[in-house]
Amino acid sequence: MKIVHICVCGEFYEMYAYQDNMLPKYHRKAGHDVTIIAATYSRFDQKTGKVILDKCRCKNLEDGTKVIRLRPMLPLFINSHVHLFFGLRKILNQERPDLIFAHGVECPNYLYLSTYKKRHPNVKIVFDNHTDFINSMHTLITKIWAKVIVKGIIVRNLLWLSNHFYGTTPERCRILNCVYGVPLGKIDLLPMGADDEVMCLNERKLIRESIRSRYNVMEEDFLIVTGGKIDRLKNIHSLVKAVIDIKKPSIKILVFGSIVDEMKPVFNQLQSDKVIYIGWIPSKNVYQYFYAADLVAFPGLHSVMWEQAVASRVPTAFTRINGFEHININENCLFFENNTSKYYQKVLTEIFSDNSHYNKLKANADSDDANQFLYSRIANKIFDDIKET
Numbered sequence: 483m484k485i486v487h488i489c490v491c492g493e494f495y496e497m498y499a500y501q502d503n504m505l506p507k508y509h510r511k512a513g514h515d516v517t518i519i520a521a522t523y524s525r526f527d528q529k530t531g532k533v534i535l536d537k538c539r540c541k542n543l544e545d546g547t548k549v550i551r552l553r554p555m556l557p558l559f560i561n562s563h564v565h566l567f568f569g570l571r572k573i574l575n576q577e578r579p580d581l582i583f584a585h586g587v588e589c590p591n592y593l594y595l596s597t598y599k600k601r602h603p604n605v606k607i608v609f610d611n612h613t614d615f616i617n618s619m620h621t622l623i624t625k626i627w628a629k630v631i632v633k634g635i636i637v638r639n640l641l642w643l644s645n646h647f648y649g650t651t652p653e654r655c656r657i658l659n660c661v662y663g664v665p666l667g668k669i670d671l672l673p674m675g676a677d678d679e680v681m682c683l684n685e686r687k688l689i690r691e692s693i694r695s696r697y698n699v700m701e702e703d704f705l706i707v708t709g710g711k712i713d714r715l716k717n718i719h720s721l722v723k724a725v726i727d728i729k730k731p732s733i734k735i736l737v738f739g740s741i742v743d744e745m746k747p748v749f750n751q752l753q754s755d756k757v758i759y760i761g762w763i764p765s766k767n768v769y770q771y772f773y774a775a776d777l778v779a780f781p782g783l784h785s786v787m788w789e790q791a792v793a794s795r796v797p798t799a800f801t802r803i804n805g806f807e808h809i810n811i812n813e814n815c816l817f818f819e820n821n822t823s824k825y826y827q828k829v830l831t832e833i834f835s836d837n838s839h840y841n842k843l844k845a846n847a848d849s850d851d852a853n854q855f856l857y858s859r860i861a862n863k864i865f866d867d868i869k870e871t
Contacts (some may be wrong), residue, residue: 484581517547547817588613611658651673676854704733712740718782722752739761748830777830811852812846
């Protein structure tokens with residue numbers, strides 16, 4: 483099957499562990515001919531914060547996937563909201579896909595898909611949505627754009643093309659219906675997940691021992707692992723303070739990721755033998771540190787690492803956010819109901835002290851139910867869905 487993934491609404495396409503990257507990867511691994519259409523701006527420079535442009539308009543990745551980049555019609559600070567690009571029509575006519583997976587529904591260029599579908603009635607088209615009120619629609623202008631342009635013009639003309647509009651979280655499914663006007667019968671959850679090719683699940687015990695030995699963490703120690711891009715909203719500073727304040731030397735915390743400049747003075751004050759800072763790590767190595775943990779905790783806003791942690795089959799704890807509770811598949815995780823250091827201290831002490839509760843959490847986490855967050859499974863769901871229609 484010839485599959486085209488259109489990845490222009492997420493602003494950046496690079497080889498990160500996002501759905502825009504992982505679904506094409508696993509479709510290619512399944513033997514399909516895959517092309518990715520993305521923007522010329524590919525990623526942020528982690529040091530300067532500037533946008534890096536990919537000057538190569540067309541290239542093949544190592545696995546044979548073709549990446550074609552489109553030039554934006556407007557300056558980046560505008561186009562990151564408007565999503566207008568040159569050349570989509572020409573490329574689709576050249577590639578002649580059997581399946582089009584359009585990531586996001588906010589791109590006005592998608593209106594051409596109606597014409598393409600009329601000319602090629604056998605093509606299957608599916609859409610997904612990564613937008614919610616946490617990561618988007620913060621201003622009056624963006625709310626008007628979503629309601630008037632995206633709902634009233636773009637999505638309205640896309641509805642007849644497909645029976646499959648996916649939200650990557652339950653909240654994003656709700657946005658498809660309540661904000662963009664997609665009928666509930668056309669909406670389904672297609673969660674973000676973990677790259678099972680790099681997870682090495684069968685080697686978890688050895689990896690756990692290796693990581694803990696590297697940082698002098700004893701097997702009897704209770705290790706909490708957290709991290710990511712560490713800003714104030716991640717609330718990791720409060721979690722670290724809670725660990726420091728717990729009067730049990732065997733409770734420790736390992737923090738990975740880069741700390742934004744604003745938060746560096748805060749973390750400079752949070753120094754202890756119980757705290758291990760390891761800095762930035764490649765995304766493919768995140769799973770190794772999850773295996774080393776007795777509890778993986780994310781006390782801030784949602785990120786793809788929530789689903790990755792659940793897929794790693796370790797006990798987890800997350801902030802309770804309405805519409806993001808899909809990671810609770812069988813009581814495999816805890817939800818933080820508050821975000822203060824005192825509250826985290828109380829919860830962590832209870833987990834550490836109640837062996838029966840913790841062992842039940844651990845057993846629930848290490849079950850085959852977690853496989854629903856593996857990208858090999860997620861990628862195949864799309865084929866099952868389009869076969870039904």
